[in-house]
Amino acid sequence: MHKPEPRLQRKLLVLLLVPLLALLALDAAAAWWTSVRLANLAYDRSLHEIAREIVLHVRVEDGRPRLDLSQGAADVLLRDPQDRLSFRLAAEDGTVLGGDPDIVPALLAPGAPPRYFGDQLHDEPVRFVEAWMPASERAASPRVLIQVAETLNKRNTLAWEMLLSIVAPQLLLILIATFIVWFGVKRGLAPLARLRRAVSDRSHLDLSPLATDNVPGEVRPLVDEVNDLMSRLGRTFEFQNRFVADAAHQLKTPVSGLKAQIELALRESDPERLRHAIAQLYVSADRLSRLVRQLLSLARNEPGALDAVQLQPLDLDAFALQVGMDWVPQAIRRGIDLGFEGVRRPMMIAAEPDRLRELINNLIDNAIRYSERDGRVTVRVSETDADHVQLAISDDGPAIPVVERARVFERFHRLLGTPEDGSGLGLAIASEIATLHKARITLEEDSDGVGNTFSVIFPKA
Numbered sequence: 130m131h132k133p134e135p136r137l138q139r140k141l142l143v144l145l146l147v148p149l150l151a152l153l154a155l156d157a158a159a160a161w162w163t164s165v166r167l168a169n170l171a172y173d174r175s176l177h178e179i180a181r182e183i184v185l186h187v188r189v190e191d192g193r194p195r196l197d198l199s200q201g202a203a204d205v206l207l208r209d210p211q212d213r214l215s216f217r218l219a220a221e222d223g224t225v226l227g228g229d230p231d232i233v234p235a236l237l238a239p240g241a242p243p244r245y246f247g248d249q250l251h252d253e254p255v256r257f258v259e260a261w262m263p264a265s266e267r268a269a270s271p272r273v274l275i276q277v278a279e280t281l282n283k284r285n286t287l288a289w290e291m292l293l294s295i296v297a298p299q300l301l302l303i304l305i306a307t308f309i310v311w312f313g314v315k316r317g318l319a320p321l322a323r324l325r326r327a328v329s330d331r332s333h334l335d336l337s338p339l340a341t342d343n344v345p346g347e348v349r350p351l352v353d354e355v356n357d358l359m360s361r362l363g364r365t366f367e368f369q370n371r372f373v374a375d376a377a378h379q380l381k382t383p384v385s386g387l388k389a390q391i392e393l394a395l396r397e398s399d400p401e402r403l404r405h406a407i408a409q410l411y412v413s414a415d416r417l418s419r420l421v422r423q424l425l426s427l428a429r430n431e432p433g434a435l436d437a438v439q440l441q442p443l444d445l446d447a448f449a450l451q452v453g454m455d456w457v458p459q460a461i462r463r464g465i466d467l468g469f470e471g472v473r474r475p476m477m478i479a480a481e482p483d484r485l486r487e488l489i490n491n492l493i494d495n496a497i498r499y500s501e502r503d504g505r506v507t508v509r510v511s512e513t514d515a516d517h518v519q520l521a522i523s524d525d526g527p528a529i530p531v532v533e534r535a536r537v538f539e540r541f542h543r544l545l546g547t548p549e550d551g552s553g554l555g556l557a558i559a560s561e562i563a564t565l566h567k568a569r570i571t572l573e574e575d576s577d578g579v580g581n582t583f584s585v586i587f588p589k590a
């Protein structure tokens with residue numbers, strides 16, 4: 130099964146949205162990192178302040194520091210609406226002076242600058258400050274090591290607020306861009322949707338061209354091709370319709386004639402007359418079968434017929450002689466002198482033998498049937514120029530009037546008063562076959578001034 134192509138609209142949106150959202154994610158990560166850093170910068174200062182205030186409660190007695198901080202004062206100092214704070218205070222020799230016993234002693238070297246970092250306390254993430262500070266204002270005062278820890282609520286809240294203020298406008302921008310693109314593509318593709326509706330709403334008999342106004346430039350060639358195909362289809366349909374109508378019309382008369390003859394024969398009781406009626410029936414049936422054969426041939430040789438002709442190299446000189454030979458008995462029966470004038474060397478053309486034989490047969494058949502008894506029919510092959518070969522069939526019969534020269538090639542057209550029976554299809558078929566061979570068939574003034582010359586000029590292979 131073949132998977133349907135993704136719609137252009139969806140494809141464009143995905144192409145645009147995926148990279149934009151990926152960019153947004155990258156940007157959000159960077160923004161989060163910056164926000165956390167800024168929040169720490171803001172609150173580390175106040176954490177250091179608290180550390181200093183705790184150290185302010187240190188008294189130095191006999192050169193030894195001591196923390197003088199009541200529980201109540203400590204609670205006030207460490208009070209915070211959002212976070213929990215705890216501290217640890219130690220002397221230079223490592224003695225713990227007060228604070229939370231769970232805080233791990235710091236490894237900060239005496240005299241080193243204060244250090245800020247994230248860690249865990251009581252299974253909670255916290256921010257630490259640790260610093261060495263002088264125990265009193267006096268010079269040569271001992272130093273104490275203060276550590277203060279604070280949970281991260283304030284910092285997280287601030288970082289989140291900063292992140293949102295950066296990312297939210299960007300997200301909004303992407304949403305708006307998406308909407309604009311979606312809308313724009315929809316508008317841009319509207320002519321295609323209209324085109325699709327125009328095709329689907331159409332009756333299968335309507336082969337008029339699709340409207341090309343408002344069709345986007347990229348699609349225009351496709352519509353033009355479709356229109357071209359429709360017009361070719363239209364011509365074929367029209368041709369077929371006309372053909373079927375003509376064929377039905379042409380078959381009606383002989384078939385009703387046949388029926389009338391059968392009715393008469395059925396009423397016949399005398400065996401000899403019955404025999405005669407049946408013999409006549411045979412002639413009529415034969416005529417009918419010839420008509421049907423010609424109709425089929427016409428349909429088969431129609432330009433653009435379904436089965437393409439396979440042209441092959443063929444020697445017209447030898448071929449015309451061979452086809453002409455088949456007509457000798459018929460010509461003798463009518464007392465006609467059938468002659469052949471060739472060039473006696475190969476004249477190669479591209480041809481389909483069966484069809485070419487039919488063409489030559491039709492021309493010789495006419496020449497023999499429509500010319501005077503004891504007349505002369507000549508089949509001639511000659512070289513007209515370096516690129517063309519001519520096949521000409523001349524007779525002595527009554528000349529076809531100049532005004533009829535083109536019309537005799539039309540279907541079902543017969544000259545008034547043509548005595549022999551026929552369908553008027555022979556020359557139409559010959560003309561179609563000539564077209565299939567890229568040859569030109571014409572009826573010319575006869576060279577000797579008597580009768581007709583049908584000429585077919587083929588391009589050399």
Ligand SMILES: Nc1ncnc2c1ncn2[C@@H]1O[C@H](COP(=O)(O)OP(=O)(O)O)[C@@H](O)[C@H]1O
Pocket residue numbers: 491495496497499500524526527528529537542543544545547550551552553554555556557581
């Ligand atoms: N060689 C010819 N001499 C005189 N008339 C001809 C000749 N060939 C064709 N015609 C005229 O052209 C008409 C059409 O010929 P054709 O298409 O072969 O149909 P059909 O032979 O069945 O009548 C004929 O009926 C005849 O009137």
Ligand SMILES: [Mg+2]
Pocket residue numbers: 491494495551554555556
């Ligand atoms: Mg004929």
